[in-house]
Amino acid sequence: MNFAMVGRKLDRAVLGSVLLAAYAVAVFAANFGDQRTPLALMWLATPISVLIPVWIALQIARSDAFAPPTRRFWRHLAVVAALAGLGSVCNTVDAIGGPAPSQELSPLTVAVYGSAVLTLLWALWRLPMGTTSADERLRIGLDASTVLVAAAVFMWHFQTEPLLASNGYRIATLAVAGFTLVLELVAVFVIVKVALSGHAFVARGALRLFALGMFAGAFSGVAQRFILDQPHLSLPQVSVPLVLVCATVGARRQQRALVEPEAHRAASRRPFSVLPYLAVAAIDVLLLASIADGSSDLAVTAVAAVVLTGLVVWRQVTAFRENTALMQRLDFNATHDALTQLPNRALFNQRLTAVLGRGGAPRPVSVALVDLDDFKLVNDTLGHRAGDALLVAVSARLAASVRPGDLVARLGGDEFVVLLDAIDPAEAGPVAQRMVAALAEPVLADGHELLVRASIGIADGRTGDDPGELLRLADIAMYAAKHDGGSGYRRYEPGMAGAVAGSAALGAQLRQAIFGGELFLEYQPIVTLDDGRLRGVEALVRWNHPARGPVPPAEFIPVAERTGLVVPLGEWVLREACRQLAAWIAEFGPRAPGVVHVNVSARQLAVAAFTDTVATALSDFGVPPHRLTVEITESAAVSLGPAVARLEELRRLGVRVSLDDFGTDQSSLTLLRDLPVDELKLDRSFVQRDESGRRGIMPAAVLALARAVGLDIVAEGVELQSQADRLAAMGYRTAQGYHFARPMAPAGIDGLIIEGAPAPAAPLGA
Ligand code: C2E
Ligand code: CA
Ligand code: CA
Numbered sequence: 001m002n003f004a005m006v007g008r009k010l011d012r013a014v015l016g017s018v019l020l021a022a023y024a025v026a027v028f029a030a031n032f033g034d035q036r037t038p039l040a041l042m043w044l045a046t047p048i049s050v051l052i053p054v055w056i057a058l059q060i061a062r063s064d065a066f067a068p069p070t071r072r073f074w075r076h077l078a079v080v081a082a083l084a085g086l087g088s089v090c091n092t093v094d095a096i097g098g099p100a101p102s103q104e105l106s107p108l109t110v111a112v113y114g115s116a117v118l119t120l121l122w123a124l125w126r127l128p129m130g131t132t133s134a135d136e137r138l139r140i141g142l143d144a145s146t147v148l149v150a151a152a153v154f155m156w157h158f159q160t161e162p163l164l165a166s167n168g169y170r171i172a173t174l175a176v177a178g179f180t181l182v183l184e185l186v187a188v189f190v191i192v193k194v195a196l197s198g199h200a201f202v203a204r205g206a207l208r209l210f211a212l213g214m215f216a217g218a219f220s221g222v223a224q225r226f227i228l229d230q231p232h233l234s235l236p237q238v239s240v241p242l243v244l245v246c247a248t249v250g251a252r253r254q255q256r257a258l259v260e261p262e263a264h265r266a267a268s269r270r271p272f273s274v275l276p277y278l279a280v281a282a283i284d285v286l287l288l289a290s291i292a293d294g295s296s297d298l299a300v301t302a303v304a305a306v307v308l309t310g311l312v313v314w315r316q317v318t319a320f321r322e323n324t325a326l327m328q329r330l331d332f333n334a335t336h337d338a339l340t341q342l343p344n345r346a347l348f349n350q351r352l353t354a355v356l357g358r359g360g361a362p363r364p365v366s367v368a369l370v371d372l373d374d375f376k377l378v379n380d381t382l383g384h385r386a387g388d389a390l391l392v393a394v395s396a397r398l399a400a401s402v403r404p405g406d407l408v409a410r411l412g413g414d415e416f417v418v419l420l421d422a423i424d425p426a427e428a429g430p431v432a433q434r435m436v437a438a439l440a441e442p443v444l445a446d447g448h449e450l451l452v453r454a455s456i457g458i459a460d461g462r463t464g465d466d467p468g469e470l471l472r473l474a475d476i477a478m479y480a481a482k483h484d485g486g487s488g489y490r491r492y493e494p495g496m497a498g499a500v501a502g503s504a505a506l507g508a509q510l511r512q513a514i515f516g517g518e519l520f521l522e523y524q525p526i527v528t529l530d531d532g533r534l535r536g537v538e539a540l541v542r543w544n545h546p547a548r549g550p551v552p553p554a555e556f557i558p559v560a561e562r563t564g565l566v567v568p569l570g571e572w573v574l575r576e577a578c579r580q581l582a583a584w585i586a587e588f589g590p591r592a593p594g595v596v597h598v599n600v601s602a603r604q605l606a607v608a609a610f611t612d613t614v615a616t617a618l619s620d621f622g623v624p625p626h627r628l629t630v631e632i633t634e635s636a637a638v639s640l641g642p643a644v645a646r647l648e649e650l651r652r653l654g655v656r657v658s659l660d661d662f663g664t665d666q667s668s669l670t671l672l673r674d675l676p677v678d679e680l681k682l683d684r685s686f687v688q689r690d691e692s693g694r695r696g697i698m699p700a701a702v703l704a705l706a707r708a709v710g711l712d713i714v715a716e717g718v719e720l721q722s723q724a725d726r727l728a729a730m731g732y733r734t735a736q737g738y739h740f741a742r743p744m745a746p747a748g749i750d751g752l753i754i755e756g757a758p759a760p761a762a763p764l765g766a
Contacts, residue, residue, distance in 0.1 A: 013052050017248040020049040021241040028238045035232040039101055042232070043092040046240045050085030053247035054078050060254055069127065069201040074254065076123030081247055083116035088240050101232040103224075110179070120214070121186060127201060135322045142315040143276045144192040146308055150279035151188045153304040155181055157286065159224070161297055166228065188214075192275065203257035206250035213246030276315065280308045337410040339388055340395035348409035348417055352467045355421050362462045366420040366428045368489070369474040370398065370435065373453040373482065374603075375414035376564070381606045382448055389445035394452060397441075401434040417474075425460045432456050432489040440487065455481035456489035476500050482562060507563045509545070510556055514569050518544050521576050522743035525752060526597065526714060526736045529728040534752055536595035538631070538736065539577040540743045541569070561601050570604045575617045578628065580746055582621040588753050597629045597658065605632065605643040615653055625654030629679065633660045647676045658714070663702055672709060680706050684717020684737070687727065700730050 024045035031037055057078035061071045090109040095102055105113075160177045191211045216239065227233045287305050290298045335347040343351070355365055372394065379387035391414065398416055399408045407419040418435070420428055439454045457478025461470040477492035479500040484490065513519055523537035543551040560566035577596045584592035604610055618625055630650060632643075647657050658679040659672075663686055672680075686698040699715065706713040715727050718737030727735060741752070 013056060014245075014248055014252060017049060017052050017241075017245045020045040021238070021245045024049075024238045024241040028233065031232060032230070035101070035230075039096040039232060040092075042237055043088070043095060043234075046088035046092065046237060047085050049241040049244045050081050050088070053081045053244055053251055054085070056248065056251040056255070057081060060251065066254075067201055070254070073123050073127060073202055074251070076119055076126070077247070077251070080116050080120045080123065081244065083112055083119060084240060084244070087112035087116055088236055091234065091236050095232075095234055103228070103231055103234050114179070120210075124191065124210075135318060135325070139315055139318050139322075142311055142318065144189055146276035146311045146315070147192045147279045148185055148189050149304055149307055149311070150283050152181070152185055153283060153286065153301055155184055156300060157290075157295075157297060163224075203250075203254045205253035205257075209246040209250035209253065213243040213250075216243060216246075276312060280305075280312055283308055340392055340410050342395050342399070342416075343407060343409040345409065345411045348407065348411070348419065349467065351407055352419055352470070355419065356461070356463055356465050356467050356470070358463050360463075362464055363422050364425055364460065364462050365465070365470070366423050366425065366458055366460045367470050367474045368418040368420060368428070368432055368435070369411075369457045369459075369471070369478040370416040370418065371455050371457075371478055371482065372414035373455060373487070373562075377603060377606050378445070378450060381608065382446065382450075386446035386448055386450075390443055390450060390452065393443045393445060394439060394454075397438040398435055401438040402431060406431075417471075428458050428460060429489075429491070432458055436487065436489055453487040455479075455484075455487070457481050457492065458489060459492040479503070483558075503559055506551075506556060506559050507565065510543070510560055510563070510565055510569075513543055513545070514565060514572060518546065519569070519572060520544065520745075521573065521580065522745060523580070523593075523596075523749050524736060524743040525593075525741040525749070526595075526734060527740045529715075529724060529732055529735050532740060534593055534749075535734055536597060536629070537593045537749060538597040538743075539573060539580075539599070541573050541599075557601070561603055564603060566601045566603050567607060570598075570600060571613055571617075574598050574600075574614065575620070578617045578621040578623045581627060582623050583746075584749070584753070585623075587750075591753050593749065593753075595627050595629050595656070597631050599631045599660065602632075602643060605646045608646075610646055611649040611653065614650060614655060618653075618655075626656065629656040629658050631658045631660040631681065644676065651676050651678070658712075661716075663698060672705065672711075677711065679712040679714065681736075682713060682715045687715050687717050687723055687737070688719065699727065699732070703731055 027037055027042050027045075031042060057074045060066060061075035061078060063071070066074075087109055090112050091105065094104060094106045094109050160181055163177050164174070191214050224235055227235070283301065283305050287298075287301045289295075290301050295301070335344060335350075336342065337344045352367070372390075375387065375390070378390055391410075395408065395410060395416065398418065402408055402418055403420070403423075406421065409417050409419070411417050418431075420431060423431070435456060436454065439452050442449045442451050444450075455478055457474045457476065457480065459470050459473035459477055461473075473492040476497050477490045480496050481488050481490040483500065483503050490496075520542050521539045522542055523539055525534050526536045526538060527533060528535055541553055541557075543553075543556055545551045557566065560569050577598050581593065581596045600610075607613075614628070614630075617623075618628060630647075632647070651657060656678045657676060658681055659675065659677045660681050661683045662680040663683045680702065682699055682702050686702070703713060713732065713734070715732050715735040716737065718724050718727065718735045718739045720739055723737075724735060724739055741748075
């Protein structure tokens with residue numbers, strides 16, 4: 001349904017309702033004093049005016065553009081309007097069916113009108129409220145009660161009491177009066193409750209109109225006393241059409257809410273909050289008026305005034321309590337981290353300063369700084385939900401592993417700190433060890449099982465020390481722990497700063513190196529064991545540091561991994577290796593190396609775009625995918641879920657995957673089955689250790705395993721002819737090592753290709 005149609009229907013429906021109501025009011029006015037119109041014409045508008053809101057409400061109830069609670073509400077409203085129409089038909093029969101016009105309602109009419117009101121109350125009651133705290137609900141209840149008591153007194157004063165006084169205290173009159181009163185009170189209560197709380201599902205304009213309509217309808221009975229002497233007049237003749245105008249306009253508001261979304265709701269979340277004060281003011285006025293004219297029910301009004309004052313005071317006390325709680329909450333928020341609920345940096349600094357500033361004999365104080373190693377990676381690859389869950393889990397584990405009374409705080413990001421007050425320096429180590437152990441267990445975060453690695457730095461001080469300095473030393477120790485490769489702790493010791501600063505400086509220079517062309521690649525041949533033919537090459541990155549000369553990768557790759565620089569570095573290596581292989585293929589055709597191996601670190605694999613990077617490099621240089629092998633270490637492959645997905649993508653692309661340094665991890669053998677790999681590289685420690693005789697079983701076992709699961713296998717680090725012979729005898733076909741060739745510049749590989757085969761290198765050290 002489009003906007004124009006809504007606009008046109010709105011006109012006709014509302015116009016129809018208004019005309020019917022105007023007719024009813026005009027006829028009512030024309031007959032005031034004396035009857036001039038036939039009774040049937042005076043009652044005509046009432047049942048007809050019901051049809052319009054019933055029709056619109058059913059439209060809303062059937063439209064799936066609205067939420068289920070909204071549709072349910074309007075379905076109920078259609079029933080309400082229909083019952084009101086039925087009631088007015090009964091009412092008409094009561095009025096004109098007897099020998100003389102009558103205002104009396106038959107029990108049937110009361111029952112039908114009553115069920116209309118009850119259905120409306122039910123509809124309002126079923127509306128979801130959207131209130132939050134128990135305090136807020138209490139306040140709404142108190143506000144509603146205030147209005148309710150005031151309304152009750154007014155109804156008593158103007159309606160029930162005069163009715164009883166004029167009709168005498170007959171059982172029937174009492175019953176009708178009591179029933180009406182209760183109904184009206186319940187109506188007021190529900191309306192006020194809905195008006196005071198949120199209304200997420202019904203257009204605000206519509207609810208206001210219902211409130212207005214219910215009030216008008218419920219209290220129109222007050223006016224009945226003025227026409228008691230004119231039996232041809234009856235209030236429902238006008239009140240029902242008028243209330244139904246409200247219903248029609250309200251229903252239109254609801255339909256329009258879809259087209260013109262309501263203005264910002266939060267702006268006036270509690271539109272009726274002045275209601276209780278108005279109620280008290282009204283009762284006070286009534287009380288004064290009653291005193292002035294010596295009314296008989298002065299006592300009732302006075303008691304009501306007292307009750308209302310009590311309710312308003314109660315409400316204020318609640319609001320006050322809520323404000324106090326809010327203040328405490330604000331205070332807590334200012335000193336605690338919202339995610340983990342741990343004390344934050346501000347509170348930690350405050351506590352540390354207080355502990356160090358304590359007088360008396362000097363006492364030891366230690367500070368342990370905890371930093372997660374791969375947190376950014378988790379956040380970037382698995383999303384913030386997983387990151388948040390990880391932080392919460394880590395904070396719980398830290399809190400569980402310290403001594404009672406130690407303060408665990410979150411400094412921000414993935415940095416935590418523990419204040420170890422009055423701790424024997426010898427005891428700080430075990431506490432740190434407990435933390436490391438607690439964090440070593442895999443964490444289940446947002447459905448991912450994660451291995452957390454944390455670096456912990458401890459600085460030992462004593463009361464009187466400077467808090468900032470103690471934290472700085474803990475920071476240096478933490479970086480030293482990270483430098484060790486993470487998942488461990490270090491105590492601060494003099495001289496540490498220099499080493500750490502060196503590593504930080506290296507990071508800055510490495511950035512320069514990647515983008516400034518200080519890196520280059522060497523290639524180490526991978527050969528067949530029996531005849532030494534060149535099968536492929538492994539690309540190994542080199543850094544020609546402008547001041548220090550060549551820096552070994554063992555020194556700068558860990559720095560690159562810590563800083564994330566390994567991602568651009570790895571991309572450069574990948575593209576350079578592809579470029580070089582393409583050049584060899586162009587120059588030597590079938591004699592070119594069959595495959596180039598590129599080392600890839602876990603952090604690269606965790607980047608979702610890595611597969612695209614690889615595909616682009618291959619296509620940019622025209623390298624067939626099967627001539628690229630990606631070498632990963634097993635810990636990289638298993639520590640993070642997404643890495644496995646990346647490997648699967650790469651293999652779908654046609655790229656080969658090789659598991660580097662195989663056998664150094666305890667879990668290797670069992671994991672092999674599940675990892676998407678094509679090749680194993682037997683770690684050089686097994687090749688070299690087999691000289692001692694006893695561990696010689698490992699190469700044979702790994703070979704058998706590789707054959708069983710159908711993987712290729714390369715033996716690494718072959719330095720001696722004897723090692724090559726032994727491997728060949730076991731059944732190994734392919735190997736790599738100084739015995740065959742050292743890593744060399746591309747020109748060296750050119751030479752090998754031209755010669756036809758690499759000559760065994762000179763013995764080590766020559
Ligand atoms: P890796 O992947 O295990 O590479 C083999 C390392 O063993 C190379 O050291 C190589 O020179 C050395 N090697 C080869 N044959 C022998 C031998 O017979 N005996 C001995 N003792 N060593 C041998 P390199 O070039 O210093 O590389 C060290 C590590 O640095 C590599 O270990 C690899 O993990 C990492 N790396 C090197 N280049 C890259 C790269 O481009 N990206 C990444 N992410 N890591 C790289
Ligand atoms: Ca490698
Ligand atoms: Ca290796």
